[in-house]
Amino acid sequence: MENYIDLAEKVIQRLLYAGNDPETNDHFSMEKWEWPQGVALYSLYLYYKKTGKTKYLDFIIDWFERKIKEGLPEKNVNTVAPLLALIHLYEIKPDQRYLDICKKWAEWIVSEMPRTDEWGLQHITSDLVNDGQIWADTLFMTVLFLAKTGAVTGNRDYIEQSIYQFLLHIRYLSDPVTGLWYHGWTFGERHNYGKIFWARGNCWYTIGTVEFLDIIDSGEANREYLLQVLKNQITTLCKLQDKSGLWHTVLNDEASYVETSASAGFAYGIMKAARRGYIDKKYKEYAEKAVKGILSKIDRDGTVHGVSHGTPLGSTVEHYRNIQCVPTAYGQGLTFLMLVEYALGSGG
Structure with missing residues (x-):
């Protein structure tokens, strides 16, 4: 599997040094x-934890040091996302500044972050208020951080809030017939917009669940419920996999393009879920087929192609079909995760 590690490092290094590229x-x-x-x-x-390669830990530390010095951004669902790495970093490098930042932002989430009806975390972003809306993306972008901060600090309220958000998002975003996820829900008009099964929105649950269960003890009943939802989703995903090994950006629409970042997320989540014993190991063959298909999307310099740009909530299939594909940090990151899990996953 050494060649996959070499490729993974090429993929992530293409991103780490992309800031020097004027294009x-x-x-x-x-x-x-x-x-x-x-x-x-x-x-x-996660790669540093598996390999102990300190240059990647050094990159993370240097990144946060620069950004803290520059000043942190306004708080919203998406700007919380980098803090998932920071609260994990604190366990390795227990700098009080890191913990203070994480506690401040976690407290903002539970006390001040805009809420929907039923106390959902409103998917407020840097560009959009999204009043009364919950999105699948929030579970990865915000809820994992809240759970980890609760685990690190022993704050049970943060942990219970994170469990509640998973359960609420399942209630309104998971389709009970197919097991697939809708992109979002509005409490204002009480609907799922076009009931679109957007691939990357689905992958945030696939990845988010396996990471969430690593972070906290959610209790036996909650754990079994989260896993049953995951199994239902994966069962249908495997039926919808394209012959290329990837998944379409609208999962049940073969006229939509196959999309790399979601496919990498599914492959990672399925492989890790199988390794953890959450799902039958027979599903690994679908993940491995995805890995092989995604290899064709990686340039010689490590750039990952076929990645849909940031995607607002839409009401039509055409909305998702028309999202432009461009290289992105999350496309590089998810492909990197997938390759590392494929190469090193059996190691723990």
């Missing part, structure tokens, strides 16, 4: 504090 878009750069960078930082942290 870089803001989603394919590590110079911003936003959710694409948060996904990439967390993938780097």
Whole structure:
């Protein structure tokens, strides 16, 4: 599997040094504090934990030191995302500044973050208020951080809040017939917009659940419920996998393009769930087929192609079909995670 590790490092290094490229878009750069960078930082942290390669730990530390010095951004769902790496970093490098930042932001989430009816975390972003809306994305971008901060600090309220958000999002976003996830729900008009099964929105639950169960003890009943939802989703995903090994950006729409970041997220989540014993190991063959398919999307310099740009909530299939594909930090990060899990996953 050594060649897969070499490829994984090429993929992530293409991102880490992308900031020097004048053609870089803001989603394919590590110079911003936003959710694409948060996904990439967390993938780097997990790789460091598996390999002990200190240059990646040093990158994470240097990144946070620069950003803390520059000043942190306004708080919203997506700007929380980099803090998932920071609260994990605190366990390795117990700098009180890191903990203070994480506690301040966690307290903002539970006490001040805009809420929907039924106390859902409103998917407020740097660009959109999204009044009364919950999105699948929030589970990875915000809730994992809240759970981890609760685990690190012993704050049970943070842990219970994170469990509640998973359960609430399942209630309104998981389709009981297919097991797939809708992108969002509005409490204002009480509907799922076009009831679109958007691939990357689905992958945030696939990844989010296996990471969430690593972070906290959710209790036996909650754990079994989360896993049953995951199994239902994965069962249908495997039926919808394209012959290329990837999944379409609208999962049940073969006219929509196959999308790399979601496919990498599914492959990672399925492989890790199988390794943890959450699902039958027979599902690994679908993940491995995805890995092989995604290899064709990686350039010689490590750039990952076929990644849909940041995607607002839409009401039509055409909305998702028309999202442009560009290289992004999250595309690099999710592909990196997938390759590392494929190569090293059996190691723990």
